[in-house]
Amino acid sequence: MTVAEVAERIEAVLLAHPSVVRLGAGYASYLPGRRVVGVRVEERVGVAVVLRPGRPIPEVVDELRAAVAEHAGGRPVDVEVADLEEP
């Protein structure tokens, strides 16, 4: 799987999670033709998310990490909660 495919799959699983509003800025994967904001795939995977308030953040982060790890190919997954959506 190429880095581009990994980044796009990670973006898809993050956006599919009900607590994720959008991916946060800060870094991005620059792919041919597009970029995936909030996802970085190098020797580690980094994701930045903006969450919906309500649920405990550590729980949500554990779920996100588990979901992302399936596509991360054994790389550690760093999760940054960049912001909460305004209620």
Next chain:
Amino acid sequence: MANTPSTKPETSTSPARLADDTAQGKTTIASSVVQKVAGIAAREISGVHALGGGVSRAFGALRERIPGAGTSATSGVTVEVGEKQAAIDLDIVVEYGAGIVDLARAVRRNVITSVERITGLEVIEVNIAVNDIHLPDEDGEGAEESNPSRVE
């Protein structure tokens, strides 16, 4: 991933699950997240009219239009966030009639509970400054009711 549960004890007494740098990766929570959670929790308490000092309220409308300057949800809330702990300073405006000592205690309790539950950080202190007291007709609310026509 099979060993995830064993490496993360789910005890409520250890809020130090944050920023844990394990083989699976580390977690960081931006300080604006803690600010928003604390601001929402403080506003939930009845008797809190608004958050923010005189200056931050005066410029609140302007600040919301400046990218990165914070929003109304974070006005009046200052946080210091470490890897496992957070310290929170609140500037609040209370409603006239509220007992300030009891109100401050309730705000502090709700902020600590919410921030610890939602972010998992241990809150070491919540400093509350009561900047102003809001009088019922200060904003012109109820101006009509207070000057009803005396004759029909």
